[in-house]
Amino acid sequence: MRIAHNIAAAGALTALAVGATTALGTTASAAPNVTPQGACGSAYKTVNSAAIGSRGTVYLTYNSSNGKNCVVTIRSAPGKATYMSTYIYVPDTEASADDSGNYTSYAGPAYAYGKGHCVSWGGTIDNVSVSVEHSNCAALKEYRVTETR
Numbered sequence: 483m484r485i486a487h488n489i490a491a492a493g494a495l496t497a498l499a500v501g502a503t504t505a506l507g508t509t510a511s512a513a514p515n516v517t518p519q520g521a522c523g524s525a526y527k528t529v530n531s532a533a534i535g536s537r538g539t540v541y542l543t544y545n546s547s548n549g550k551n552c553v554v555t556i557r558s559a560p561g562k563a564t565y566m567s568t569y570i571y572v573p574d575t576e577a578s579a580d581d582s583g584n585y586t587s588y589a590g591p592a593y594a595y596g597k598g599h600c601v602s603w604g605g606t607i608d609n610v611s612v613s614v615e616h617s618n619c620a621a622l623k624e625y626r627v628t629e630t631r
Contacts, residue, residue: 522552522591532612540605549597554590555605567606574599
């Protein structure tokens with residue numbers, strides 16, 4: 483009786499391990515389909531973007547209901563973890579936010595209140611960076627810089 487109980491327990495444990503592995507595999511495969519709205523939230527609409535060479539894109543989004551901007555850097559081809567960053571800065575108020583680290587698909591989100599203000603924002607993937615200064619305000623023309631190190 484004890485042997486039958488141990489065999490049944492081992493079988494249940496194996497089934498649980500296989501189920502957990504399958505569930506985790508499904509979650510990991512969903513990461514390549516990241517969108518700016520998926521990272522920032524469905525209320526955020528893309529208002530600007532900048533290519534980071536061929537490696538990916540940094541997106542500036544805006545939520546009109548709360549006046550916040552969100553920035554996220556998304557790789558074109560997710561894969562092995564590599565250095566990525568994203569940032570936003572509001573010069574008038576000095577509000578800022580950033581995120582950086584070794585990521586497989588995206589960096590961010592980074593949020594800052596920007597209603598009625600120019601914003602500066604950008605991102606990095608590996609050794610390629612882009613920054614957009616004085617963006618999304620009517621009076622000033624934005625200034626973009628892409629740099630490869």
